[in-house]
Amino acid sequence: MELVAPAGSLAALKAALEAGADAVYLGLKNATNARNFAGLNFSETDICTGVEHAHALGRKVLFAINTFPQPGRTQEWRNAVDAAHDLGADAVILADPGLMVYAHERYPRMRLHLSVQGSATHADAIELMREQFNIQRVVLPRVLTLQEIERVTRQTQVEIEVFGFGSLCVMAEGRCLLSSFATGDSPNNKGVCSPAHAVRWSEIGGQLDARLNGILIDRYAPGEPAAYPTLCKGRFEVEGRFDHALEEPTSLNALGLLPRLAAMGVKAIKVEGRQRSPAYVAQVIATLRAAINAANLAPARYVVRPDWQASLSRHAEGSQTTQGAFDRPWK
Amino acid sequence: MLKLPKPPALLVSLGRRLPPAFLSLHFTAGLLVARHLNWLLPPAELEGKRFAIDVTDLGLRCLFCCRHGSFRPSWDAQADLELSASAADFFSLLQGEMDADTLFFQRRLKISGDTELGLMVKNWLDATERPAWLRHRYLSD
Amino acid sequence: MEMISSQISLGPLLYYWPRQTTLDFYEQVGRSPVDIVYLGETVCSRRHELRAADWLALAGELRAAGKAVILSSPTLVETSTEVAQIKRLVNQAEFMIEVGEVGAIRSLAGRPFVAGPHLNAYHGATLAWLAGQGAKRFVAPLELSQADLRTLLTERPAGLQAEVMVWGRMPLAFSARCFTARHFHLRKDECGFRCIDYPDGLALRTQEAGDFLAINGIQTQSAQCLDLLEQAGELHGMGVEVLRVSPQSRGTLDAVAALHQWRQGRAALPIPLPAGMRRCNGYWHGKAGIDWLGQEA
Numbered sequence: 074m075e076l077v078a079p080a081g082s083l084a085a086l087k088a089a090l091e092a093g094a095d096a097v098y099l100g101l102k103n104a105t106n107a108r109n110f111a112g113l114n115f116s117e118t119d120i121c122t123g124v125e126h127a128h129a130l131g132r133k134v135l136f137a138i139n140t141f142p143q144p145g146r147t148q149e150w151r152n153a154v155d156a157a158h159d160l161g162a163d164a165v166i167l168a169d170p171g172l173m174v175y176a177h178e179r180y181p182r183m184r185l186h187l188s189v190q191g192s193a194t195h196a197d198a199i200e201l202m203r204e205q206f207n208i209q210r211v212v213l214p215r216v217l218t219l220q221e222i223e224r225v226t227r228q229t230q231v232e233i234e235v236f237g238f239g240s241l242c243v244m245a246e247g248r249c250l251l252s253s254f255a256t257g258d259s260p261n262n263k264g265v266c267s268p269a270h271a272v273r274w275s276e277i278g279g280q281l282d283a284r285l286n287g288i289l290i291d292r293y294a295p296g297e298p299a300a301y302p303t304l305c306k307g308r309f310e311v312e313g314r315f316d317h318a319l320e321e322p323t324s325l326n327a328l329g330l331l332p333r334l335a336a337m338g339v340k341a342i343k344v345e346g347r348q349r350s351p352a353y354v355a356q357v358i359a360t361l362r363a364a365i366n367a368a369n370l371a372p373a374r375y376v377v378r379p380d381w382q383a384s385l386s387r388h389a390e391g392s393q394t395t396q397g398a399f400d401r402p403w404k
Numbered sequence: 405m406l407k408l409p410k411p412p413a414l415l416v417s418l419g420r421r422l423p424p425a426f427l428s429l430h431f432t433a434g435l436l437v438a439r440h441l442n443w444l445l446p447p448a449e450l451e452g453k454r455f456a457i458d459v460t461d462l463g464l465r466c467l468f469c470c471r472h473g474s475f476r477p478s479w480d481a482q483a484d485l486e487l488s489a490s491a492a493d494f495f496s497l498l499q500g501e502m503d504a505d506t507l508f509f510q511r512r513l514k515i516s517g518d519t520e521l522g523l524m525v526k527n528w529l530d531a532t533e534r535p536a537w538l539r540h541r542y543l544s545d
Numbered sequence: 546m547e548m549i550s551s552q553i554s555l556g557p558l559l560y561y562w563p564r565q566t567t568l569d570f571y572e573q574v575g576r577s578p579v580d581i582v583y584l585g586e587t588v589c590s591r592r593h594e595l596r597a598a599d600w601l602a603l604a605g606e607l608r609a610a611g612k613a614v615i616l617s618s619p620t621l622v623e624t625s626t627e628v629a630q631i632k633r634l635v636n637q638a639e640f641m642i643e644v645g646e647v648g649a650i651r652s653l654a655g656r657p658f659v660a661g662p663h664l665n666a667y668h669g670a671t672l673a674w675l676a677g678q679g680a681k682r683f684v685a686p687l688e689l690s691q692a693d694l695r696t697l698l699t700e701r702p703a704g705l706q707a708e709v710m711v712w713g714r715m716p717l718a719f720s721a722r723c724f725t726a727r728h729f730h731l732r733k734d735e736c737g738f739r740c741i742d743y744p745d746g747l748a749l750r751t752q753e754a755g756d757f758l759a760i761n762g763i764q765t766q767s768a769q770c771l772d773l774l775e776q777a778g779e780l781h782g783m784g785v786e787v788l789r790v791s792p793q794s795r796g797t798l799d800a801v802a803a804l805h806q807w808r809q810g811r812a813a814l815p816i817p818l819p820a821g822m823r824r825c826n827g828y829w830h831g832k833a834g835i836d837w838l839g840q841e842a
Contacts, residue, residue: 081531083533112526198648216721
């Protein structure tokens, strides 16, 4: 299994490769990718350097163009596809069929990956994209169970990539409008979720309030671990009860499932977090590298080492990790 | 993980008695040295912004602003972005050893003011490669 | 006075209403000025007050009442049961399908369909691709502003109709997890069908008691009722052929009646909203979807 690392900067890309990533995914500093955050991401010069660096080590660079071209602005997204091709990226990660038409016709030899934002949740969706655009790989949504992943893997010839660690989207990716409902900006239209410009933190007497465009998303007691004010992970009132009505701020952690994923034929494990620091990337990737090596070497004897778990837990949002939808305790 | 000793009580009380402007002058001098070593080159988005750094365990508060690409002490008590953390946590952030989000989730780093500016600063520091003398080896712990 | 050519559609029922309530509702729909009715369970494959055969029977009755009937396919497809549900829908040739997610397009194999609102058709190239697959109409993404919608309409291929949702709580997100079951500490597979007690969804408020969202099983909706009835004329002028009303427990057919009066050139009547609901239209104005810009009703 390939280990695919996030990179929000050249420093993170180098850290990822140094820690043992097989591939790094990255995006431009604009709305063409789903981590369009202030000060984050790559200039074309940086990508050029990054690609050279990765190729010198025999690793790959995957270029994410995983938002939806907005009306009248198709050219910006096509330019990004051109840049990916010209800068020597090993694959582009796309979500929008209209853009895939362009990439497939203009650069028939370019490798296309279907982004998780493309919301392909079953084999028919994936096979349609293969028949239409010859996609080589699909990133599966975080909502699928292990059983569902296994079935999809059997039913398609497209390579399967799944998330192994990082923040958890409880909603089907690519079809969530909660962020634009609260702020006007969403992953689909601006490449952001719960954008920083709409976030206000205020702490009074140790009580920390997190607001998104004025809407109270969560309120933390003094010393209580905090989380991004991602609105699906806030605490709200439903019928008089105050709770995480949608999802707890947990991180996904598939460390315990690596041999099973490998046995099913899953081709790549992806780490979320282009918005995180090189320190996060280095530590998470080094841990998963060690774990994947162990799983490859002797799958039957594979056990999750406590120090791996500790290293990942340290970086988890909400400071707790879960196997997420993989084992669906709530099903 | 790197641990700084607890600040001696004398230093803490000294920090509280020193005028903020005096501290800010020294702090920005440090930033400027870093800039001259080509290590901290602030991006254009920081231009004209006022920052406050609160080192909670030392009782220090430094105010500075970014003008013409360089850091200067600020005489304005208001800041666009205010960051508070302990000296040890600030130091590990500067080393690139600690992830700002991790510190924030654990309530060890406080951010108030313009959140997007905070994100910009965080991403700028993350993207900045540390010089060898400051760099902590990521994988050593 | 010449009648405006806009058609009025009724979107699929997103809630789980008791069987008789559902049948009574569609009986009234049959007598209403609605032109196009979308039918079927699109949210949760476990819901069974009406089964596939019941929906088909209802479709037949509504067609007999003069309505154009379209069967809507599920929005989030994960299990083999849900895949089978799509195949069943596709295997009948009597009614056109509204596609809820991209996988159903493969099963349709070139047959005509309506591209539903959750297919993310944001620009002309994607509309062209959908039309090439057989789409005859598309429902615009909810988060488009008026300006973006106008641009999108200029990019659409010839012959592809446009439909825009103008009234009802907006479906905003879909999860593998059932939030109604979660609220009752029930497992999804043994949920007790508690969503049947919430004909407009379960209200989710902020800790400051602000209306925010509504929980409808695996679907998360706006707490506010989208209200673009006043924009019907502008939508018509922009070239939108179909205006969609999404069913709520109250006011749905009043909204339909208001649109009908408008297209006949008569003044529209005020619409009663389901208890406690506020309005929103922020997306139209390029703002947060939750916002309401206009007179407080």
